[in-house]
Amino acid sequence: MFPGKLQIPRRQTMTEIQRLLTETIESLNTREKRDNKPRFSISFIRKHPGLFIGMYVAFFATLAVMLQSETLSGSVWLLVVLFILLNGFFFFDVYPRYRYEDIDVLDFRVCYNGEWYNTRFVPAALVEAILNSPRVADVHKEQLQKMIVRKGELSFYDIFTLARAESTS
Incomplete structure (x- = not known):
């Protein structure tokens, strides 16, 4: 003072x-548990089983067309890698943190x-x-x-x- x-x-x-x-x-x-961290979860499959099955049906249909095509058969590996990567997002949930x-x-x-x-x-x-x-x-x-x-x-x-x-x- x-x-x-x-x-x-x-x-x-x-x-x-x-x-x-x-x-x-x-x-x-x-x-x-809202901490903005991704957590492995199968809630997407439980909530949207039809959509999940539809994705796999569409994937195998596309794969079949690509394997039959002479011009697309060389890039099948790209389709598989993209499908696995993009499909992986559905197995993670993120609970965003609430803030004042x-x-x-x-x-x-x-x-x-x-x-x-x-x-x-x-x-x-x-x-x-x-x-x-x-x-x-x-x-x-x-x-x-x-x-x-x-x-x-x-x-x-x-x-x-x-x-x-x-x-x-």
């Missing part, structure tokens, strides 16, 4: 609602993640934590209760708008 200097307290960078929402998103990422910063951002990540914040509902525990938190203003708690009455279930975007309102007040 320097004598004569006025100490101005730093403004808190994260509001209480934002902190609770971020914690909920992180626990959801952990619980659902991605909410209400329209960029390339929306193509990858989708608008998860509009389609996923927040757990009731988050709503209870906000309503029971002494660090959340009564105005925002009332606004949250009105949203619950009006919509029933709330999405992550709904809580995000509440956090944005809290940060501006």
Whole structure:
């Protein structure tokens, strides 16, 4: 401390609602193993067995035509390699990580993640934590209760708008 200097307290960078929402998103990422890492999975075969069989039927039909053709028979190895490589993508699932910063951002990540914040509902525990938190203003708690009455279930975007309102007040 320097004598004569006025100490101005730093403004808190994260509001209480934002902190609770971020914690909920992180626990959801952990619980659902959302870490952006590819994992081997046969879920594609389970979800789309007809498409999977159709791919192999089309592959063998193309292979038969190529083997019968004099001009294409030399590049059969290329077809097999491409088929194996492209088919390999169907055996991996990537669960994208949800992030608070991605909410209400329209960029390339929306193509990858989708608008998860509009389609996923927040757990009731988050709503209870906000309503029971002494660090959340009564105005925002009332606004949250009105949203619950009006919509029933709330999405992550709904809580995000509440956090944005809290940060501006």
